[in-house]
Amino acid sequence: MADIQHYSHDAGWKHTILRGLLYLVLILFAAYYLFPLFVMISTSLKSLDEIREGSLISLPRVITFDAWTYAWNEACVGVECSGIKIYFWNSVKMAVPAVLISTFLGAINGYALTKWRFKGANIVFALLLFGCFIPFQVVLLPMSQVLGSLGLASSTTGLVLVHVVYGLCFTTLFFRNYYVSIPDELVKAATIDGAGFFTIFWRIILPISTPIIVVSVIWQFTQIWNDFLFGASFASGDNAPMTVALNNIVNTTTGVKQYNVDMATALLTGLPTLLVYVLAGKYFVRGLTAGSVKG
């Protein structure tokens, strides 16, 4: 009896130490990732004078949002000094249609590849899958030629097209894998009920695709919003997306480097993706694991 008590006491003590170690490691990792964010936020809230005087990690003495409003309304991108806002809207005009179109096409592709299997469906899918592994740089030149011949060079529409084409592989993969787990009998039943390809898609398949739509939207939005290379290559000047403008603001400032403005601009650029994750993050995880467990 005494032995058992001794043993369990010992185990409890060990358990506490291991737990403590675990938390310590986790906190260190969290701090490692959060520290840059902290520096960015605190710097963006300081005045330029304070940045020059204080240290990198010190908290702002006086909190000011001047850098944020300046970044939004007045920061100079190249020679144009009207802030980041027009580029923000450029990114919105690029990302929203591109995300919606690529998600929608991915859904149709996935549906056709799983529920209306045709000869060579596997080859088509394999080729689409292959598209996921093509590096951005490889397609730059051919893509610019295509855009040029379509008359879409340096336009937001052109960027939308590029992102739709590039995102299609990923969205098709998502939807295809999701629809594989949906029983074929559902489509058979609807066929006998008299529904055709698109009726089944709209009335039955799409309404049960919420989790994977969320995954696709988050993934595509993050990819497209954060993209720099396509934006820098295929859209210039007033049509550039926010990421390109951010780069220009940070790199082209002459005279005094306005760290607080740079930080605020960077945060503004990152905010939309952050927001999407916060709002839909739990669906993201749920959607990624969907189909792996029956239920």
Added chain:
Amino acid sequence: MASLTLDKVRKAFGPVEVLKEINIAIEDGEFLVLVGPSGCGKSTLLNLIAGLEGSSDGEIRIGDRVINDVHPKDRNIAMVFQSYALYPNMTVRKNITFGLEIRGVSAAERDKAVADVAKLLQIEALLDRKPSQLSGGQRQRVAMGRALVRDPDIFLFDEPLSNLDAKLRVDMRTEIKKLHQRLGATIVYVTHDQIEAMTLASRIAVMKDGILQQFDTPQNIYERPNNIFVAGFIGSPSMNFINATLINDNGNLAVSIKRDNDPIILPLKDAPESYQGYVGKDVVFGIRPEGLTHKRTGSDQPGSQYFNFDCKVEVIEPTGADTMTVVEIGGKEIVARVRPDRAPQPGEIMTFSADMSQISLFDPVTELRI
């Protein structure tokens, strides 16, 4: 309601022939059960009738109409699936009326139709629920409701009961039978469960490896199976097969089963003409467990021909109603069905009666009925 005819229907996936010349014809109002082990092609055959897959050859007719090239929605059929295939995003009401809606039936008519079907299946209380809020049995009813509401020529059932627990399965089986009797509908029903086949069917088509083994009434299939496969597949516990020789015993044909000490000789009265060619040759002697019982006399049951023999009991398996008694004859385990109060102990020597009026003889090479 309509008759259904399958005329030399074939189906091949590439070089693999999954259905070989299926000929089946049923009348209006019949209950056809397609039964066989998995992979026998029964579900493929059902899909051909539904039009979900195209046949490679042959003709399928509903009534007088050839439907080979008719789209599933225009065949006037309804189907109940194994997984029920209820639309998860729609309420029960929507599920049932979806087909009507697609076909442009007015809302008022749809409401009336769904009310009728819900009453028939007693699912009125469930109409506004989603499929995820239903139990297995309730889903099953909704799936049937979706088929019933369309009032089709032919109902197709694809293993509809196999996802239910044992008790519910038996209940639903009875209900499907009742429904069939009430509606007088033509039904094609796929199952791998021979008991379902026997209890439900007006005619059974037993299939194996894409070949129709036998197409007949349940009783005929039970009593006069075409071959060893059908004999073994239908009936539980399955028929006993004993290697034997057909002999001429003083002018009477008899089955002789070799044993270490002395052979068992079981005379055949009123032997059919077809047996004559097998005199002196090996045959497979098939007898159902209920044909092998504790010692009985002919007066127990008129028309039976009982012959007795002694045998050592190996194992007994009581089921309550009967005690399955396993003996070894000719190197094979044989099951006899014995009344519990006459049940022996393992190791005992017991006298068994073989009812020779209900036996089958098979050719050991072709496995066909003699």
